[in-house]
Amino acid sequence: MNLPALWDYMQYDMEADRFSNEMKNSEKRKKLLKQQEFLKDQQARFAKTESDIAAVEERIGKCRQEAERLGKLLEGISAEIGDVSDMGSEEVNEKLKGAEKLLNAMDACEKELAAIRNESEAIDRSQTEIKRRAAKMKLEYDEVKKVYDVEFARDKLKLKELRDAAEKQAATLDKDDLDRYREIKRHCTPPIAKLVNNQCTGCFMTLSVGTLREIKASNAAITCDNCGRLLYVPD
Numbered sequence: 065m066n067l068p069a070l071w072d073y074m075q076y077d078m079e080a081d082r083f084s085n086e087m088k089n090s091e092k093r094k095k096l097l098k099q100q101e102f103l104k105d106q107q108a109r110f111a112k113t114e115s116d117i118a119a120v121e122e123r124i125g126k127c128r129q130e131a132e133r134l135g136k137l138l139e140g141i142s143a144e145i146g147d148v149s150d151m152g153s154e155e156v157n158e159k160l161k162g163a164e165k166l167l168n169a170m171d172a173c174e175k176e177l178a179a180i181r182n183e184s185e186a187i188d189r190s191q192t193e194i195k196r197r198a199a200k201m202k203l204e205y206d207e208v209k210k211v212y213d214v215e216f217a218r219d220k221l222k223l224k225e226l227r228d229a230a231e232k233q234a235a236t237l238d239k240d241d242l243d244r245y246r247e248i249k250r251h252c253t254p255p256i257a258k259l260v261n262n263q264c265t266g267c268f269m270t271l272s273v274g275t276l277r278e279i280k281a282s283n284a285a286i287t288c289d290n291c292g293r294l295l296y297v298p299d
């Protein structure tokens with residue numbers, strides 16, 4: 065294994081990774097993600113008010129139907145009471161009681177309608193507020209996005225240059241060496257660590273006597289007992 069060459073390659077590879085992470089963690093990107101989150105939240109809230117409005121409208125419709133039904137019943141009783149000459153006083157009293165009940169029920173219906181209208185107005189107000197907040201945030205988002213898009217295009221180009229430089233180095237490496245490097249990198253990065261004072265500089269574990277002896281005795285690449293990084297002993 066050509067560890068010095070692999071080590072050199074790693075510097076390019078890590079530089080590209082570092083820059084890529086920097087792009088991902090840029091303050092502007094984080095801000096945009098937060099703003100997107102906020103806008104999504106407002107959309108969900110808005111959708112909720114829409115379904116609330118539909119529910120309120122359904123209740124208003126039912127209330128109106130009920131009021132209409134009660135009104136017709138009352139009309140019937142009124143017509144009957146209109147001509148009381150054929151009725152006994154008990155019967156008249158019955159009818160009056162019935163009319164009173166209907167009037168009470170109609171009153172309750174009116175009250176319920178008023179309550180639903182209040183609810184409906186509250187929903188309208190919150191919908192207006194949601195729209196206002198979302199519109200304001202959208203403006204801020206568009207402003208940040210404009211700048212970010214330019215920066216992103218520039219950074220993407222730089223990242224490509226860094227990746228290309230790493231690839232150019234990779235092309236000079238032995239394929240098996242590169243495969244091993246990439247395999248280790250999947251669970252441990254950077255994948256090569258220098259061995260200094262019998263210590264792995266990747267995880268700062270002191271190596272076992274056995275491993276140290278193995279490193280001294282062979283030219284083969286040895287990995288750290290603890291973290292699994294390839295150990296590089298500079299000359």
Ligand SMILES: [Zn+2]
Nearest residue numbers: 264267288291
């Ligand atoms: Zn280690």
